Amino acid sequence: MKHLKLLLIVCLILLPLPSLAAEDGYGYPIPGSYEATILGTPAKLMPEFPANMRTRQLELDVIPDREKPPIFFYDQGLRCTFAYQEKKAPLIFLIAGAGSSDRAPKLLTMMKAFYQAGFHVITLPSPSHANFIISASRSRVPGNLTEDAEDLYRAMEVAWNEVKGDIEVSSFHLCGYSLGGTQAAFVAKLDEEKRVFNFQKVLMINPSVSLYGSVTRIEDMLKQIPGGSNKQGIFFNRMLSKFSQFYRYGNFVAINDDFLYSIYTEGLFSHEETGGLIGLTYRINLAGMIFASDVMTNSGYVVPKNRVLSPTDSVFNYFLVSTHLSFIEYFNEYFYPYFQKNRPGLTKQAFVDSLSLKSIEGYLKSSPKFGVMTNENDFILSKDELEYLRQLFGERAKIYPRGGHLGNLEYKDNLAYMVNFFKLQGGTP
Numbered sequence: 001m002k003h004l005k006l007l008l009i010v011c012l013i014l015l016p017l018p019s020l021a022a023e024d025g026y027g028y029p030i031p032g033s034y035e036a037t038i039l040g041t042p043a044k045l046m047p048e049f050p051a052n053m054r055t056r057q058l059e060l061d062v063i064p065d066r067e068k069p070p071i072f073f074y075d076q077g078l079r080c081t082f083a084y085q086e087k088k089a090p091l092i093f094l095i096a097g098a099g100s101s102d103r104a105p106k107l108l109t110m111m112k113a114f115y116q117a118g119f120h121v122i123t124l125p126s127p128s129h130a131n132f133i134i135s136a137s138r139s140r141v142p143g144n145l146t147e148d149a150e151d152l153y154r155a156m157e158v159a160w161n162e163v164k165g166d167i168e169v170s171s172f173h174l175c176g177y178s179l180g181g182t183q184a185a186f187v188a189k190l191d192e193e194k195r196v197f198n199f200q201k202v203l204m205i206n207p208s209v210s211l212y213g214s215v216t217r218i219e220d221m222l223k224q225i226p227g228g229s230n231k232q233g234i235f236f237n238r239m240l241s242k243f244s245q246f247y248r249y250g251n252f253v254a255i256n257d258d259f260l261y262s263i264y265t266e267g268l269f270s271h272e273e274t275g276g277l278i279g280l281t282y283r284i285n286l287a288g289m290i291f292a293s294d295v296m297t298n299s300g301y302v303v304p305k306n307r308v309l310s311p312t313d314s315v316f317n318y319f320l321v322s323t324h325l326s327f328i329e330y331f332n333e334y335f336y337p338y339f340q341k342n343r344p345g346l347t348k349q350a351f352v353d354s355l356s357l358k359s360i361e362g363y364l365k366s367s368p369k370f371g372v373m374t375n376e377n378d379f380i381l382s383k384d385e386l387e388y389l390r391q392l393f394g395e396r397a398k399i400y401p402r403g404g405h406l407g408n409l410e411y412k413d414n415l416a417y418m419v420n421f422f423k424l425q426g427g428t429p
Contacts, residue, residue, distance in 0.1 A: 024401055026401055026402070028045070028403055028408040028411045029045070030402070030404075032271060032377075032404070033377035033378065033379050033404035033407075034221075034271060034275045034278060035404070036377075036403050036404035036407030037278055038274060038277060038407075040410060041407070045411055046109070046410050047113070047415055049112040049113070049115075050112070050115070050116055053111075054084050054085070054086070055082060056084070058078075058081070059078070059079055060077050060078040060080060060135070060136075060155065060159055060162060061077050062077070062078050062151075062158050063136065066134075068134055068296075070311055071310065072292075075134045078131060079101065079131055080102050080124050080155070081121075081122070082120075082121070082122050083115045083120065083121040083122075084120045084121075084163070084166065085118060085119070088168035088169070089167075089168070089169070090171045090172070091119065091121070091160075091167070092422065093122050093123075093156055093174050094111060094114075094121060094122070094123045095126070095180030095181075095183055095184055096124065096129070096180050097126060097177050097178030098128050098180075098282075098285060099126055099128050099282075099285030099286070099289060100129060101126075101131065102125045102131075103123070106406060108123070109409070110418070111123055113415045114422075120169060124159075126179060127148040127151055127183065128142045130288055130289070133296060134292060137151050138151060141297060141339075143355070144339060144354075145183060145359075146186060146354065148186070149187045149189070150190065153187055153190050156196075156197070160196075173199055173201045173203075174191075174201075175203045175204075176204065176205065176207075177207075178205070178206050178207070178405070179211070181203075181205045181206060182207040182208045182211065184202055184204055184207075185204060185207070185357060185360060185364060186360065188370070189363050201369050201370075203371045203373065203418060204370070204371070205373045205418070206373065206405055206406050207374070208357075208380055208381070209358065209381060209388055210357075212331070212356075214380035216327065217379060217380055217382075218279060219282070219326055221276060221279030222276060222283065224275045284323060286327060286330065287319055288319075288322075290322045290334070291303075294334075297338075301333070301334050302321055302322050339351060357392075361392065364393075365392055368396075371393070371397070371398070372396065372398070373399075373418065374400070375399065375401070375402060375403035375405075375408065379404065
């Protein structure tokens with residue numbers, strides 16, 4: 001995983017910078033969409049949270065008869081994080097964004113905010129995370145929003161059965177960010193039929209409108225790397241070289257906010273390079289998903305068919321091959337053919353259309369339980385899609401002037417709005 005380690009180092013370079021002045025009444029300081037996405041929220045602009053929480057790690061047997069290949073020997077069940085109050089309280093399920101685990105940093109921040117407000121919380125990994133693919137996905141091929149919703153709902157039921165004897169719950173709610181925000185809409189629609197939870201409120205944070213459209217826009221960021229995505233190894237090295245030069249020329253400051261701010265204000269990373277880094281981050285997440293899905297289905301897409309990988313086998317070469325697969329290649333060569341085989345006559349356009357909020361537009365428009373939070377400069381949305389969300393949700397849409405994609409999620413005002421959406425709409429602890 002050498003390239004992944006290099007990426008993590010680069011990401012450490014581009015962490016939160018101190019606050020900048022805002023002139024429009026909104027205090028999130030980073031104007032650029034790419035920069036906000038990577039830099040996130042300055043630590044001093046995040047709220048303070050309780051030092052201790054009552055939490056428990058869950059490992060759920062969601063599919064009891066699931067056989068797991070030897071290479072995944074370490075996977076003992078679907079991992080979820082459970083935070084609980086001592087008194088009766090509402091319970092909220094949180095769905096992670098694409099490729100993220102149940103303990104992704106942004107997800108844990110959300111958990112802390114809800115816990116501080118008096119909620120029980122259960123966090124779930126993304127259906128595109130390897131742990132979910134291995135332990136909770138029926139098809140083992142993530143990305144179909146309807147089937148992912150069924151898998152998520154099943155996991156929520158198992159989680160609830162695991163903890164319901166330990167807590168008292170007054171109501172159920174649902175929230176997700178990025179891909180998890182889009183999936184939350186489909187989970188809520190399924191709940192209208194199943195009626196296990198009867199979710200009172202559902203909040204979608206920085207969701208896609210069209211999954212296919214959003215991922216294509218992220219993939220296009222790789223074109224900003226000189227030479228395109230085929231030069232991603234060179235791009236890694238160039239990013240690290242810039243870091244080294246900054247340190248070599250006598251900028252011997254501690255690895256803290258001052259250091260990170262210095263890196264940022266030196267202008268060593270162009271807007272295009274920042275976009276390329278986002279594209280690379282996505283590509284590495286996609287590679288992990290492709291590898292896990294391919295091994296679980298024995299499809300022969302990356303790993304030769306019927307090749308049984310042992311716990312001691314190196315997977316680096318398979319991972320490297322996977323990082324060079326674009327989403328379009330994955331979609332055309334693996335994803336769409338899998339579902340077309342199970343649904344003869346399914347056209348590619350019909351499948352793309354099903355991977356969109358527009359496929360459940362009537363439900364979203366008519367249900368008062370929904371809300372959406374997003375940003376004017378979220379690059380996963382086209383201008384038309386942003387306007388679509390504004391028209392679809394009306395007063396239920398909270399659209400901030402900046403923040404990129406999830407960059408302002410941990411900003412104190414955003415977290416306050418997120419919590420108040422549930423507290424002011426019938427979910428008060």
